[in-house]
Amino acid sequence: MKNYLITLCARGGSKGIPGKNIKLINGKPLIAYSIAFAQALSQKINGHVIVELSTDSLEIKEIAALYGLNSSYLRPEHLATDTAGKIGVLKDLLTESEQKYQCEFNYVIDLDITAPLRTLEDVITALNLIENNSEAINLFSVSKAHRNPYFNMVEEKEDGFYGLSKPNSGFLTRQSAPKVYDMNASFYVYKKQFFTDHFTTAITPKSVIKLIEHQCFDLDEPLDFLFMEWLISNNQLDFDLIQP
Numbered sequence: 217m218k219n220y221l222i223t224l225c226a227r228g229g230s231k232g233i234p235g236k237n238i239k240l241i242n243g244k245p246l247i248a249y250s251i252a253f254a255q256a257l258s259q260k261i262n263g264h265v266i267v268e269l270s271t272d273s274l275e276i277k278e279i280a281a282l283y284g285l286n287s288s289y290l291r292p293e294h295l296a297t298d299t300a301g302k303i304g305v306l307k308d309l310l311t312e313s314e315q316k317y318q319c320e321f322n323y324v325i326d327l328d329i330t331a332p333l334r335t336l337e338d339v340i341t342a343l344n345l346i347e348n349n350s351e352a353i354n355l356f357s358v359s360k361a362h363r364n365p366y367f368n369m370v371e372e373k374e375d376g377f378y379g380l381s382k383p384n385s386g387f388l389t390r391q392s393a394p395k396v397y398d399m400n401a402s403f404y405v406y407k408k409q410f411f412t413d414h415f416t417t418a419i420t421p422k423s424v425i426k427l428i429e430h431q432c433f434d435l436d437e438p439l440d441f442l443f444m445e446w447l448i449s450n451n452q453l454d455f456d457l458i459q460p
Contacts, residue, residue, distance in 0.1 A: 217263050217264055218263040218264070218322040218323065219263060219264045219265075219266075219319050219320065219321045219322050219323075220261055220263050220264065220265045220266070220321065220322065220323045220324075220325060221265075221266050221268060221309075221310060221313055221321040221323070221324045221325070222254045222257065222258060222265060222266070222267045222268070222325045222326075222327065223267075223268055223269075223270060223306060223309055223310075223324060223325070223326045223327070224247065224250050224251065224254060224267070224268070224269050224270070224280075224285070224326075224327055224329055225269075225270045225271070225302065225305055225306070225309075225326065225328075225329070226238075226247055226269065226270070226271045226273070226276050226280075226329050227271065227272055227273070227291070227296055228271065228272050228273030228275070228276060228296070229296075229298070233435060233436075233437070233438055233440075233441055236330060236435060236441065237271075237276055237329050237330070238275065238276055238279050239441065241441065241444065241445045241448065242445055242448045242449045244459075244460045245279050245283075245460075246329060246330070246332070246435075247276065247279065247280060247283070247329050248279075248283045248460035249329075249332035249457070249458070249459075249460055250327045250328075250329045250332050251267075251280060251283045251284060251285045251460065252283070252458050252459065252460040253327060253332065253334065253336075253458045254267045254285070254327055255267065255284060255285075256336060256458050257325070257336060257339055257340075260336055260340055261340075261343070263322075264319070266313060266317055266321075267285060268287060268289060268309055268313050269285055269287040269289065270289060270291050270305055270306075270308075270309045271287075271290070271291055272290065272291040272293070272295075272296035277290075283460055288316075289309060289312055289313075289316075291305065291308070291309075292308065295308055301416065301417075302326075302418075303415065303416055303417065303418070304416075306324060306326060306406070306411075307411050310324055310411060320408065321408060322407070322408055323343070323346075323347075323405060323406065323407060323408070324404075324405070324406040324408075324410075324411075325339065325343075325403065325404075325405050326403065326404040326405075326406070327402075327403050328401045328402060328403065328404075328434060330401065330434045330435040330436075331400060331401040331402040331403075331432065331433065331434035331435070332402075332457070333402065333430070333431055333432045333433065333444070333453065333455075333457065334357070334402045334403055334428070334432065335430070335455055335456070335458075336458070338357065338402070338403070338426060338428055339403055339405075341426060342355050342357065342403065342405055342426035343405060345424060345426060346405050346407065346424060349424060351422050352407070352422050352423070352424045353406075353407055353409055353410050353413070353415070353420045353421075353422045353423065354404065354405060354406045354407065354410045354415075354418060354420055354422075354423050354424075355404065355405040355423065355424045355425065355426060356399055356403075356404045356405075356418055356423065356425060356426075357399070357400055357401075357402040357403050357404070357425070357426050357427075357428050357432070358397035358398060358399055358400060358425045358426070358427055358428065359397065359398045359400045359427070359428050359432050359433070360397065360398070360427070361396045361397055361398045362398075364390050364393045364394075364396050365380065365381035365382045365396065366380070366381075366382040366385040366387050366393035366394055366396075367380075367385075367387050367389070367390045367393045368390060369381045369382075397425060397427065399418075400428060400432045400433055400434060401434040402428065402432050402434070403426075404418055430453075430454050430455040431447065431453055431454050431455070
């Protein structure tokens with residue numbers, strides 16, 4: 217039987233949207249949506265599943281407990297800064313969880329609290345993809361990109377002028393250009409090898425993707441939050457969202 221660690225990471229500080237992890241969205245704290253999803257997902261996975269929270273905030277821990285996620289782990293200060301990377305946070309939580317539960321986790325499934333627009337089918341399909349690919353090290357969710365660096369994305373050149381990000385490609389239409397995707401941050405799946413090989417970013421030489429066809433985006437700016445709340449409260453999502 218395989219062991220799975222589902223992680224929810226929620227730092228207390230946020231500059232883009234203050235307090236966003238526990239900010240109410242359609243009357244419920246944002247974190248509650250991912251807790252409800254993690255609880256439902258844990259019942260669908262064929263294996264031993266543990267759900268853990270990583271936060272530096274006692275307030276977030278208390279709110280998470282109200283929705284059924286109790287955690288004794290508190291993120292260390294050096295991993296609770298604006299500059300601390302997500303991978304280091306996950307690695308520390310994985311180490312602590314393996315010691316706590318006296319087992320080795322084969323997979324880490326990270327659910328991003330700021331991107332709750334996901335379905336059980338999305339993640340179960342993603343798990344099947346990576347489990348059936350012996351070479352893959354990790355997987356992340358993506359959406360179709362609205363811009364393409366081979367056709368209509370530009371960047372500054374050394375001479376101060378601007379040109380295509382992927383120059384000299386010769387593609388005259390976006391449809392003829394290579395397919396590119398936006399990382400939507402909704403979920404990530406890591407094999408244990410990802411951590412033992414000491415990767416520092418979610419993009420590795422052997423990453424695979426799960427394309428999300430329905431509405432899916434993360435919350436970076438206040439406008440994103442307002443738009444997501446409108447979609448949820450007015451039943452305008454194009455899929456059934458698991459509700460807290």
